Amino acid sequence: MHFQIGSALPLETTLRLVEPGACVLPPIDAYRIVVHLSRATRTFCRETGSAALREIGDIDLIPSGDTGGFDAEAAYQSLEIRLSPVVLDRVGAEIGRITGANKLEGRHMLRHDRIFNLARSIEHDLSVKSASDLLYAESIGIALAIQLLGLRDEPLDPLARLSPIQLKRVLTYIDEKLDQPLTLEILSREAGVSNSHLRTWFKVAMGLTVHRYVLRRRVERARFLLLQGELGPSEVALEVGFAHQSHMARWMRRELGCSPGDLRRTAINR
Template identity: 55%
Template sequence: MRSQFASDQSSSHVTMVSRHVEAGVHRLSRVPHHRIMVHASAATRSYCNEVGRYFVRRAGDIDLVPAGQEGGFEAESPFDTIEIALRPALMERVAAELGGKARASRLDTRHLLRDPRIEHLARALESDLNANAPSGSLFADSVGAALAVRLLGLDDPGIDRTNRLSDTQLKRVLEHIEAALHEPLSIDRLSRVAGASSSHLRTWFKVATGFTLHRYVLRRRVERARVLLQRGDLSTSEVAELTGFAHQSHLAHWMRREIGQTPRDLRRASRPK
């Protein structure tokens, strides 16, 4: 079983590993976190020891294994899977923020679940890992909170209904982001600024702006970097530091993704003819 870990997320409540699983017998040992496994290959047939039956998993099929539960299966052919580890503490925190309506302590085992939202979030984590450009704790924490809300709402579709941010709350968050683009920004920090729970802020912010918190912060950092680079009086490494990017390559990666230009492209375009 070969794995590629999202090592930059090791301190987060959510981590991801991309696994290649060979044909044969495999055992899932007990672990202290919830496991969300998204099938990422063509149709694969396997026998589940826990329920005593065969399953055919197709791309996008999801298996949930609660913390502390073990399992096992026999795969008839190799396959790839995205495995997300979610800490119970995050589930408990999100349940409390949602008013205690969710049963955070109970996550049932599920096989062959189809849920586009969970699959989308898993793919977002996978893309971040494969890009080899860590997005920071704000991204991982936002994805973790979104996953927790979705898992808690599987049996209660109304659980993730929220109200909008007030104009005052939104203004406080936007102003704080602008003033602190050069600093690490976490969902917890911005929640304190807004005076709202992290789960609610994550949803409310998207309703108010059309962007996730992570995407909005990235866009503002890229725009600030663009202005500083065009000014021409700072090195690329200085610009990266002033706009909250880990290093020059991190800055170049996100500039290319957001505006289709690198720092070098911008400097060339700004030179006098």
């Protein structure tokens, strides 16, 4: 199959060392593939405030026109690849996956061996200061476009499920880390599956979403601690991972039909 990209450079790359603190990527007219190249970097999402531990090979995909970035506790190295939407559209047309107005969705902390290996090739090219020609850039650009387009079309096997070991690993992790921020990225990595697969397969296995399951486990743990009577409601809320006491109270009423104060009084009157 022959791909016609045109004379414009299909991708641009920047290898950078980022200092601790806020990293904001303003909207641009290109898809950005940001590949993390440092070990164990604790970061915080600028939108949700949730924490995540980024490792070598974690990939963020920022669609054309979108803002990206996060806060990091320590300095880290990353490779940013900027791919023109024109390349994506033309490659999509060649392989029968039309993009057009339906742009690709953003991804956070994606694990994808083929994209990572392509990024490694670019990183090596930059490190040895190779004078890459247009043909090389076109080849990498086409390969990246094919992989990105494939993300949207990943087939879900209707018979596929979390294995008993995978499910137990996720449930155990949730129980052990209830007091900490829990995200789909963290839990899907624990299970060894993609975010979309975890969302689908967890609900099949447990009958409710990951988010609702985590909230229910937090409520159950809070109920146990309140009935023990050793901690006050505000302390219990933090102990089980709720943002604050009123957040815990709202979900307790929804799940149990009672308030933290009701449970506290029950413990005192025993």
